[in-house]
Amino acid sequence: MTRRTTSRVLVSQHRRPGADTAPEPGETSLQVGVLGPLSLVVDGRNCTPSAPKPRQLLAFLILNANRLVRADECIAELWGSHPPKTAMSTLQTHVLYIRQILRNASADRSHTLVTRNQGYQLKVAAQASDRLRFEHLAQRGREASVTGSFARSSQLLGEALALWRGPALTDVPSGALSSAHVIELEEARKGVLEWRVEADLQLGRHQDLLDELGTLATQHPTHENIQAQYMLALHRSGMRPQALGVFHRLRCRLRDSFGIEPVPRLRRLYEAIDAEEPALLRLTGCTAT
Structure with a gap:
């Protein structure tokens, strides 16, 4: 695809530095979503927190799923460059709240929010995250296109695009760190759409x-x-x-x-x-x- 300053499409499918390996794909009753409104669903039941700051923190953790996020990153995301003096204790309260939701929501211990090394890691299985599924399908779809399997490519890329329920995290205020993730996701969506259109043209x-x-x-x-x-x-x-x-x-x-x-x-x-x-x-x- 054309790459140019005026029309740059960034499709980043590699794992960011510092990311830990995600659990292997598998069946799960828990689903988290950022490709549209924030979503935390367990057994068909909506468990998404309604309070603004916990929602913002949960979205940030999902965007960084399986990666250790430092506490100071969370504080910067929630309060910007002028956090209150109580930021650390308030952050810990929000983390405890989210952890309790996860514990109450599912007995599947592959979905846990752990504290270590002055930071937090939200463990999410690949099949439990719409973002991780999107990236996996997009990668497979592009590989199929490169090898000339255009029908398979169109199918896989169409499945990836079908995971989107609207603009990424449209209902959650984004701090500076989350905003970069959201922009990357939207660019990735555009890039996958171009690849799918190309496959359909080939067909x-x-x-x-x-x-x-x-x-x-x-x-x-x-x-x-x-x-x-x-x-x-x-x-x-x-x-x-x-x-x-x-x-x-x-x-x-x-x-x-x-x-x-x-x-x-x-x-x-x-x-x-x-x-x-x-x-x-x-x-x-x-x-x-």
Whole structure:
């Protein structure tokens, strides 16, 4: 996929430094969710805390699942650069509250909030976290695409995207540390969507993609890879003038907003469409790489 300052898509699937190994995937009655509103569900019962600070702390711990989070990080997340003098004792109270919820909610001891080395670690099995499942499916989907298994790739990436219930943690105030995680998640979601669209283009589903890509192109008017995918889908659907128009509008936006031209790859795609090159009608992977 195109990487550029004006349309950068960061799909980070590697584990962050300091992260411990998550428990092996398995069946669990407990589910935590951050791909949408904050969610803590046990046996179909909503156990999500309602108080603002415990919700914020729980979200932060879930975002850092299976990683040791220092107490000072938690304090910075909850109170910013001017914490109250009672911050440490209040944090401990919130931790105790969350730990009690987990203990009451499930007898599965793979889901525990432990204290060690002046910090906290929320242990969550891979199948219990929508974020961890998303990252796992996204990784497998990209690998399938690289090997040319586009039907499998489309299926896996579609399953990853289906885990999203709305914008990440839309109902929880985010401190500086959580905000970075949320931005990363939303960028990852966008990147996975591009990979899934590419797989569908390879499968000849260009007409089925027109409405979706039209919406995406409107939402991301200077994102070159999305515009390229839209151009290709339009051209393959017999809408060559519309495809050329997408390029002209993008060029104007990039010039007016950033003083730059579209990347060479996109210009070559425009020239190929303009010349009606037969190769474009074959499934040759003309966009994301």
